[in-house]
Structures are given as C-alpha cells and as structure tokens.
Amino acid sequence: MNWTRSAVDRETWEQAGERLRSGASSLLSLWGEPGRAHMAVIDSSHELRVLSFACEANRFPSIGRLHPPAIRLERAMRDLAGLEAEGLPDTRPWLRHGGPYPFLPAEGESLHQIPVGPVHAGIIEPGHFRFTANGETVVRLEERLGYVHKGIDALMAGASLERAASLAGRVSGDSTVAYALAFAQAVEVALGAQIPPRAAWLRALAAELERLANHFGDIGAVCNDASFSIMHASCGLLRERVLRASHACFGHRLMMDVVMPGGMRCDLSAEGRQQLVALIALVRSQFPELVELYENTASLKDRTVGTGILTPALAQQFAAGGYVGRASGRSFDARRAPGYPPYDRLKFEVPVVQAGDVNARVWIRIQEVEQSLALIEQILGQLPSGAVHIPVSAAAVSAEGTALVEGFRGDIFAWVRIRASGGVERCHLRDPSWFQWPLLEAAIEGNIVADFPLCNKSFNCSYSGHDL
C-alpha cells in the first residue's frame, strides 16, 4: 500500500489538525511511543500519511482540541505511552482505571441517572453506560470503556512475528480474520514481501465469510432486541452454517490464526469448497424470505425506522467506517480505496444510504450479505492456483509498514515497526469502534431508554478491539 511517513514540526502537526477540523482529511489513528506521537490521516485522494512528532518532555499539541474524534485516542496515549496532549479538552484517564471517575454533568429539573454495567444482562462484553434521562427520554449517554484492556500494545513490543500475529488475531475475536489480515499486510509492506496471488484470494474468502457470519448474527440480534425472535433464530442458524463451512475450509470456526504474515496457514480444503457451494445455495434460498419478513413486519419496522439516527455530518466528521458510516451517507470502504488485492479484480458494490437510523444499519448489512455472497462465488470461480505462503524474513534494518483493511465493522488500521533482528518493535492496531462509540452517544440522544439495546446492537461496536 502507498503511504508516506514524515517527521513533522509543531506547525505542520497543527496544520494537519486544522485539515482534519475542516474536513479536508480524515483521521485514521493517533498513537504514541515514548518520546514520539504519531498521527495517520487519509485524504480524498486516498493517500495514507503518517506524521510523527518528536515530543519534548513527552508533550505534543493536542489534535482533540481541534478535532473531537481524537480526544479518546489522546486520552489513551497518556495511559499507554505516557504522552501528554497539550490543550486536550478532557484529561480524565481512559484505558487505565483506578480511582474515582467523574462523569460529565447533566443538570436540570427531573433528570435522573441510570448506571449500567460493566457486567451487562446479556452475553456481551463489559463496559459502563451512564444514562441521564428525563422520564423515558435519554438526555445524555456517557460511555466508560477500558474494562477489557489487556495491554496488547505492550505485549506486541518485542514479540516474534508469529506471536504478534496470534495476538493481532485476538484483539477482537469477531474480527480475527480482518485483524490478522491488517497485521500481516502491514508486516508485508514493511518487509517488501510479495505474497502468492492464491494467498491474497483465500484471505479475501476468509474475510467475506467472517463478514457474512457477523452480519447474520447482527441482523438477528437487532431483531431480537425488538423481541422478534423468528428472525433471531433463523439468522442464528445461517450464522452457524457459515461457521461450520469456515471450519471445513480452514479448520477453525472463527478462522483464528488462519491468516499470517507471508500468506495463509493452510490451503482451502476440497471439502471446504464443497461446503461453500452448498452454503451459498442455502443462503440464497433462505435469506430473501427473511429479508421479506423483516421488511413486512410492521411491528418490527416500527421499532427500527427513525430510531437512533446518526446524522451524515457526524458520520463524516468522525470518519465512521462500516455499516455505521454507510448507513449515514459515508461511502468509504477500504476494499475499494485505498484497496488491496484481490478486490481490484472483483466486482462488488458498496451500498450507501442516508437515513442513519437502526433500519438503515440493518439494511446496509442485508445488502452487504448479498455482496459477500457474490464475492465468495467470484473467488471460488477465479481462484488462482499455486502456493499459499512464502517465508518472510526480516530486513537488514528496522522497517515500518501500515495497512488499512475492511473488517465487517469498518476499516481497521495497522502500523508496525519490525526490528532489524526480526520480531516486532512496536505495533498499533486501531479498531473501527474508536470512531463509532462516540457516535452511539450522539445517536441515542432523544430516544427512549428502552431503545438503547436496539441502537447499541445496530452499532455493535467492539469493546475488546477498542480497549486493546
């Protein structure tokens, strides 16, 4: 992937912040290491730039003061790398807990607070939601995350490539393929490795299976949160079929540790190919009826239409990826641009709608299911032959690489620095949820408390991917 890395002075760093504020470019990530702050941005020409600022006394000019999407990333930079953002509007710790945590005030007559979590009622990840409500209506939601912070940045530093790939695949278990792919691509960029074409195609196959499984799960779960359990049961069955086919293809239901630097750990099995053909036929015969059921059940649509609206302006400002962005008019899809093989050889559409409500986020998923099915068919039809892996070896000097990969939830950014001796010196992985969680706070405002599960599921942000 084309990218540039430059060491910048204070003026250029702040100019980059101004460009983010004006909307001329989008923030991909902000991260730090002792003595240096890094910022990744992308503009309309889809050129990826990493700017690095040498900090004096571990301080750097805050980007969050100019561009709010950076605030939580800068709070995390202090927790993880000890860097202080000068002028950061919110100086509370973020990923590092301990000590009292003052929530933002919401004042007025008849307001009450509802604390929820970190242990939630369902089988879901932990996080805390602090609602301030006026009767049934949510006036403010404030999230507190970081409960599943596992210290992945620190574990990555000094890890062998193999161990780092395994860690990357466990940043967010639902996106294990996408994360392993982002990490592997960044390593391959750093080392100038060219993987065999068949490996790239099989990676795309695994990524589309992962997208299918998650979208089925989400479509069912959103309907379940509106108490429409037929959809949940039927979509849960389709999800299970995808996982079993994935197991037949690559030997693991979630396809963990299947993608690795240099290619794929294993080739597509003959049985896997057969099961995929059967899977596509099954989904093609059952899914349209489910879509029709969703579309024609008035009591269900009553819950999803007009609920939890995210405005296109906010989606744009926060560079929201995935179905969150595409349901609110932002068409960005990393498979298309900047793009990576084999998607340049495949035909697919990127569905976009403007409505921004729960229904729109369900509809984007429905359409993406259809696109993923078509992609899997094309991959099976055109799969090149040959090896699926090449050995990757360290360069003589330390080398850096980046990648931007489209997971089911949105674009995952990866940056890695490989030591001259091999092994990872540092690695930063940014989950799409960093820019989606804050938008959930905006989308729920003015909705009733009882619609929160519906809104939350329609975003389906990752806790683990965000907390690292």
Add this chain to the structure above:
Amino acid sequence: MTSRFLLRNFIRGPLTEAAPPPDEGALAELAGRVNQASRARLGRTLSIREVDAGSCNGCELEIHALNNVLYDLERFGLRFVASPRHADVLLVTGPVTVNMREALERTYQATPDPKWVVAVGDCARNGGVFAGSAACVGGVSAVLAVDLHIPGCPPSPTALLKGLLALLEGVSA
C-alpha cells in the same frame, strides 16, 4: 408472512441436533465438588450468568451459539440469566483484566450459594496469549475458586456443551 413461517417450521420439525456425551475429563474434575444438599436443592436445572472478564469476544460468540436452534441449550435445563442473583453458575471468560477484577468479584458475591464457577477458554485457564501482561491478573483461578475448566480458543459449542452437561450431571446425579 409470519404465520406461514411458523407453520412451515412446525411441519418440518426441529433442527436441533443430538446431544454430545458429557466430557469425561470434566466429570473427573468435578467429582467431589458437589455435595448432596446442593444436588437436592438444584434438581436438574442450572441457571448460568456469563461474565466476560477480559475476553476478546471469541468465547462469547461461541457461548451465544449454544442458544441457536442446532444446540438449543435450554432443552437440558440450562439457561442463561440476566442477573448473578438468579444464577447457580458463573461462566467466566477472558484473562481477568485488572480493570474487570473488582466487577468479577462483586458479581461472584452477588451470586447466591450454592454456586459454581466455570472458566471458559484458554485465557480463563491461565491468561492464554495474554499471560504475563501487566494489564491482566491471569486466569480466573487467580481471583475465584474454579470448579471446572473448558479449554479452547475459543471452545466450540460442542465442547462447551460437553462441559456444561458434565456439570449438570455432577450437580444432579
């Protein structure tokens, strides 16, 4: 539309698959951990509260799958409940993070006796790939006494089912 759907599923019959046998290793691990009094009180049903204490969400996905129509966990008298106050079993995943330790302990304290702790996944056993991180405490047994481990990264729904059936057998035998 809905009624047509329901009717067809009714005529077709259930998709649910046959149950796997209880896991032998799990039966051995559980032997002696369940006394006669608790058996009498619980009968053949267990309420489970799942607690993610730092997992990557992989284990949660497979635990979720237990509720799909093919595994249909509830046919065994096993069901997930929303509150630890309703639970007999805490199903804990993840390398317990420093930030989740207190929440896990408080969830345990909120669960009435008799109660069991099942550690799900390789991380819950000993920290898994996250072992040694300063942000993690380690396996679940670093915080709570664990009655049963179900290994895997993540364990498949079948592996989970075998472990839970062993628990049910151990509790209600």
